[in-house]
Amino acid sequence: MGESRALTSEAPAPLTARARSGFSPFPDGAAKHWILSSIIWLTVVDLFGLVLATEFVTPEAFGGISWLSFSRVRPSHVNGVILAWLTMMYFGALFYMLPRLVGTRGMWSERLGIICAWAWNLMYLLGIIGLLTGHSQGREYAEFIWPIDIALLVIWCANIVNILATVAIRTIRPIYVSVWFFIASPLWLAVDYAIGNVIWNPGNVWGSRSGALSSSLSDAILNWWYAHNLFGLWLTPMLLALTYYIVPRVTNTPLYSYTLSLVSFWGMAFFYTGVGDHHILQSPTPAWLKTIAEVSSWMLLVPVFAFTINILGTMKGNWDRFFTNLPLRFTMTAFFFYFLVNIQGAFEAIQPFNKLTHFTNFVVAHAHLALLGAFTILGMGVIDYIVAQVYQRPLFSRSLSEWQYWLVTVGFTGFFSVLTLAGFQQGFAWQDGIPEVNVLPQLHAYYIARGIFGAMIVLSGIVQIVNIGMTIFTNTAERRRAETYKVADAVAPPVTS
């Protein structure tokens, strides 16, 4: 035992007695399907992003290919990031963590989880093909046509059933903080998705006139309430849930405070739900609604700080592992960006700042701070962690993981800085009365830099695919053992007598 621990010291600690012998007691079939699908989606949506970045530099780069037109690729990129890459990663992580947290052998139905993963992949592929060929409802973040919406919602509800049933058959009575979010967050999003996509009004099923509220401004209010809650009630709570799992687990430290996690749970439920209107803060929507959105955006800092203190408290005395343990480093980097995005978001949600930055690349930078800096980097770390656990072996290559980390971190930081500067340049230029098209040439250098940094992010995703693929298809533990014996033989040849 001592020997094998030394040889695989980078691998996270095995779980149970059975796990130590190299076999996981958990089937993890559903988790594998969702997680491995998500890795592929990450690169697909990254490549969409790269297409967009290229078109900002040379708008005719893909001239003549209608399905690579900017206006069609961008909704595909946005929808794909949120509901293909991140959602599949989150469900994969959930299907991995939930049985371990509630003490069951796997999910209530692993098979249902696997079927859902295939169905989700298929529906998503169809949805994206639809968007690229001009079948869209034309409501931002809710572009998928009605049949796809319904299919996704059905799969989503099947996942909810699976989750709730697993919780119901649990053997550990008290439920851990992460499980609170695992229960509540999918429920929130199911309702959010159904209302936000106006599913009771199919419109034209091919999208030629979308089903929306008949009053345009009400539709906008609903649209942005829905869009923000994709982040507020699904992506963010799941980030919290995963961080609440990974940090105590990797550092072998109890959570700092349960009371603070209560604050973060209920604060999120109450304050996150009402901020949607800050996306259209200067549109002719009711003033009182804007006030609620602005106040809620600041009140949000309460659960955010509660979460921050809780995680920092747990990390106290454990920071050495930040440097040695890669999943933890990914998680804490994401945690830092998550904190930043909330501070930034609070400022963006107040009128004076919004006047300057709204409609500019500052908002694009902000969106990427959340979706790339926080959620994606977290996802990458969680996947590295889970794959090692599920396959009961260390990852194929530590240095590939390091490359993955630095590519995405440097790439994202550059990406974010460049777009923030570009946003200020746009904002101040517009304030001076300079029209949009005159500002575009000034942004050219920023757009080139953004493309380069974006390429680093794409590369990071590809590195992960290689690393995970090699982990699955080769036996790293065996390879390491052989290498070690080789070295040992060279240093101290076996005594032959």
Place this chain on the structure above:
Amino acid sequence: MADREDRPAADDRLPRGWVRHPSERMLITPLVAGIGGLLAFFTVVAIVVWLPIHTFDPPASQDWAPLSDVALKGRNLFAQNGCYVCHSGYSRPQDVREALYFLYPKVSQPGDFYGSDQSPNLLGTERTGPDLSQESGWHPNDWQRAHFFDPRFMDPKSLMPDMKSLFSDKQVDQLVSFVEERSGKSGLLRYAGQLYAKHVVLANQGFPEAYRGFQGAHKKIVESLPDSKLVAPKNQLEEAPNLSQIDRSYWLAGDPLPVTEGNLLRGKIVFLERCVGCHGLKGDGKGPGARFLSPPPADFTSKDDACCGGDTGPGDFYYRILRGWPGTAMENFGERLSVDDIWRVVLFVKTIPNGTLKPNRVPEPKDYIVWQPSPELLAWVKSHQTLPTNASFQKKVVTDPFMQEAMRVLPGLNASDHLQLNDTARTPLSLTDAAAGIKALYTDMLNRAWADAKARGEKMPPDAQKDVPPTVPGQQ
């Protein structure tokens, strides 16, 4: 601690290092997380979704107008193809600037979004391109078609994707209809002015209608009738109809900047950056966008025009760049170019006949062709540039929106001017005729859109709202 002894197995199953919940502080049960979480959620949803949707129903604003069937098809195309990701659909208070040339002439009002044909919302959250809520009428339809085919034809600095592979001829005309009808009554009024001005320009020079859809991409540049068929009426300057679209104080204005190499070079740079899509790399009016346009873009290569044309003075060029030429694809550059740069372009344009657009050719002051007004022009100016009839000195404020629009597209006309076009039919040209014509076009478009929307069963305000006259936001 009794709990611990009861179920030791559960403890084993806990991950190492994991603390058990303190049993005296059982924090949240699944029921509380699920039901409680949803209750909290629905409480807020009731306030921020249900309440505004059921209480916020502003009546139609005075400016609101419905969309015709064709425009609605265009709107669906606009939504389906994601145009809203770069073009927002409302203007904010700080977007509106008091100037002569407007992209954002007014702040969007809640009532502007009345009517179910405004759904789904197209508010948008990013502006890589300009807001389009008030785009109607700033550009004529042939400009829009060329711009959809390839935006660089019309604006070399644009980053907009070309739409030639996205839309059929029919679809692009639907999109153009949407863009020209989306801005409510004030937009329809502007577009009516644009259409009327186009009639004037086409009739005066004998040009055919522009090609429909993307057909221009495959056709020849349109040509006007031969000069023999276009004879100016007696006692009227040949260029008088053209001059009627230029404020008369510019008719004889000289270029305030000196003819220096620096000014000319800057003029050339700006020309190459902004003008070659239509006017061509040779300045001969045969740029890639020219085939879509009727009338086609101006040809600057004639020495004769440069020195002695009736409407080719520096002031005329300056005014057309500054405010555009309604009825033609010449748009206003007043917002995009500084006053000095416009004058520099004007200086440079006067050197084009001497081959200054050739690559690596630095325009020199000796290339500059000095413009001399002809005696006929001087006589025309003398008879038409009299203070008492100058519209700027009129004490009586014009309140009729159609007359305001007529004055916008025909700023060189006085109320007392009654001219004729050069066509054989001798079409009359005066502000009153123009106002009547614009009103007819406006009323026709509004009636058609109103009838279409009613037939579609859209949510409509009372019919009386239709008769509320349009306003000309921010004008003069």
